């Protein structure tokens with residue numbers, strides 16, 4: 549059974565949330581999902597869902613694009629919940645020009661993760677190297693991390709491999725122009741990658757024109773099986789094991 553290691557149920561229209569929860573709970577191919585928050589409001593909503601649905605786990609954190617008017621003071625307490633498996637998603641995004649403030653939030657949130665013995669989920673948009681620089685100069689996530697929706701670069705990948713950090717593949721790997729991601733998928737060791745839908749964003753082929761949902765994790769697994777010349781069930785099994793190894797609180 550698969551684990552969707554990164555999805556945002558609180559980003560879909562609220563009237564559809566109950567239906568997606570039901571679909572996930574009834575999907576016998578999905579073992580778990582990690583519902584990732586973008587700010588403290590979605591963190592609280594994510595925990596309510598996780599506390600009442602066994603398959604759901606939560607990641608809590610403030611996304612670099614949403615740090616305005618967000619305080620991280622209550623993040624520590626929110627993250628104490630037993631269904632919280634990671635701090636995330638946190639990171640750097642160069643589409644906004646407040647990088648210095650983003651760095652401050654990133655460093656502070658990694659230190660909360662380290663204090664709570666939690667791994668972190670990294671969002672690095674056009675900024676793998678900037679995040680790596682933060683790790684090297686200021687603080688490393690001591691319980692590990694995953695670069696979610698990894699933007700392909702072999703040098704950056706090699707740094708992550710050397711440090712036993714993970715990457716995850718989302719819908720982009722299914723696109724025709726994903727040559728660099730295919731290279732990365734071929735090079736990444738089998739014990740260092742996860743799968744995710746990032747739903748409701750980045751729908752994979754062949755459902756690219758529809759709103760993304762966790763059940764689409766199968767298309768990402770299928771594509772990775774093709775690229776790595778492995779069986780579907782093999783990819784499913786190793787990514788589930790990898791996800792449980794990184795996010796230790798998943799049963």
Ligand SMILES: [Zn+2]
Nearest residue numbers: 554584637746
């Ligand atoms: Zn995301």
